[in-house]
Amino acid sequence: MAEFVTVELIEGNAARRVAVLRIARPPMNLLTVQLALELAEAADAVAADPGVAAVVVYGDERVFSAGDDLAELSGFGADQAGAVAADLQRALGCLARLPQPTVAAISGYCLGGGLELALGADRRVIGDNVKLGLPQIKAGLIPLAGIRRLSLLIGPGPAKDLVYTGRFVGADEAKALGLVDEVVAPDDVYLTAMRWAQQFVTGPARALSAAKAVFEAGPHGFDRARTEWSALFLTEDRLIGTGSYLVDGPGAAEFVGR
Numbered sequence: 001m002a003e004f005v006t007v008e009l010i011e012g013n014a015a016r017r018v019a020v021l022r023i024a025r026p027p028m029n030l031l032t033v034q035l036a037l038e039l040a041e042a043a044d045a046v047a048a049d050p051g052v053a054a055v056v057v058y059g060d061e062r063v064f065s066a067g068d069d070l071a072e073l074s075g076f077g078a079d080q081a082g083a084v085a086a087d088l089q090r091a092l093g094c095l096a097r098l099p100q101p102t103v104a105a106i107s108g109y110c111l112g113g114g115l116e117l118a119l120g121a122d123r124r125v126i127g128d129n130v131k132l133g134l135p136q137i138k139a140g141l142i143p144l145a146g147i148r149r150l151s152l153l154i155g156p157g158p159a160k161d162l163v164y165t166g167r168f169v170g171a172d173e174a175k176a177l178g179l180v181d182e183v184v185a186p187d188d189v190y191l192t193a194m195r196w197a198q199q200f201v202t203g204p205a206r207a208l209s210a211a212k213a214v215f216e217a218g219p220h221g222f223d224r225a226r227t228e229w230s231a232l233f234l235t236e237d238r239l240i241g242t243g244s245y246l247v248d249g250p251g252a253a254e255f256v257g258r
Contacts, residue, residue: 005038007046010194014201016053016257018194019046019100023059028066031113033084036091039117043094050257053205054197055102057095057121058190064106064130065114070139085144092145095120096216099209101200105193106130107186111168116146119153122212124179125193127186128171132179135166152218154178204237205257 004025010018021042023029046052059065076084092113095102097120104110104118106126111133118124126132134143134150143150143163151159154177162169174180184192200208210228217224232238236258244253 002038002042004032004035005042007042009052010198012198012201014053016051016201016205018054018056018197018201019049019052020056020058020194021046023057023065026060027063028109029059029063029114030067030069031065031117032069032072033088036088036113040087040091040094043098046100047098050205052100053203053257054100054200055095055098056105056190056193056197057102057118058105058193059107059114061107061186061190063108064104064110064118065112066109067112067114067135068139068141073139073141089145092116093120093149096149099212100205101197101208101212103193103196105190106132106180107189112136112143113145116143116149119146119149123181123193123196125182125184125189125196126171126174126180127189128183129186130171130174131168132174133166133168134163135168137164137166150179202255203257204235204241204253204255206235206237207232207241 004023006022006024008020008022010020025035046055095117102121103123103125104121106118106124107130109131110118112135115132115134134146136143147159147163150162158177169177169179171183175183182192210232213228214221214225237255240255241253
C-alpha cells in the first residue's frame with residue numbers, strides 16, 4: 001500500500017479516463033527513495049491499464065515538490081548511494097515511459113527531483129507564482145535523472161547554466177526558456193492540465209502511444225517511426241480513422257482505443 005502516492009481515475013462520459021497521479025507528502029512533498037519508488041510503481045500500474053487515456057501528475061495547490069529530501073541523502077554512504085542510484089534514476093523518469101500523454105500540473109515549488117520528474121512529462125503547466133530549479137549543486141550533488149532531458153528541452157547552454165548555478169527561475173523565464181508550456185493563474189493549474197488531458201479520452205490510443213515512443217527514441221527515432229507506423233495498420237483505430245477521414249474528413253472519427 002503506497003504511503004505518499006495516490007492514483008485517482010476521473011470518471012467521464014467516455015469509456016476511457018484520465019488518471020491523476022498525486023504526490024502527497026506534506027508539507028513540501030520532498031522526494032525520498034520510498035516516494036520515488038512509489039511513483040514508479042504507480043506509473044507502471046497506469047501504463048498497464050487500457051482504460052487510462054492520459055495522466056495528470058500533481059502535488060497540491062501549494063507545492064508540486066520542493067525537491068530531494070536532503071535529510072535522507074545526508075545519511076547515505078557511497079555504497080548505499082550506488083545501490084539505489086539505478087532504481088532512483090528509473091523512478092524519476094517514470095513519466096517518460098508511460099504510453100499515455102502526460103501533463104505535470106505544477107504549483108508553488110518544483111525543485112530538484114521534483115523538476116526531474118516533471119521533465120519526463122509531455123507537457124508542463126505552471127502557476128505564475130512558481131519557482132523551478134535544479135539546486136542539487138548547492139548540496140554538492142548533481143541531478144540524477146534530469147540533465148540530459150533538460151539539455152534536449154532547452155538546449156545545452158541554458159541547461160548548463162541552471163545545473164551549474166542551481167538557481168531558481170520564475171514563471172516568465174521558465175516559459176521563455178521552453179522549460180514549461182503554459183503559465184496560468186495559480187488557481188487554474190490543475191483544471192488547465194485536466195482540460196489538456198481530457199482531449200485524449202476519445203483519441204486513438206495506439207497512435208498516441210506510437211507517437212510518444214518515437215519522441216522518446218531520440219536519435220533512433222527514424223527507425224522507431226517505421227516500426228510504430230507499420231504496426232498501426234493492425235489496429236482497429238487505424239481502420240476507423242482512415243475510413244472516417246475518407247468519408248467525413250478529419251476530426252469525425254470515433255476511436256475505440258484499440
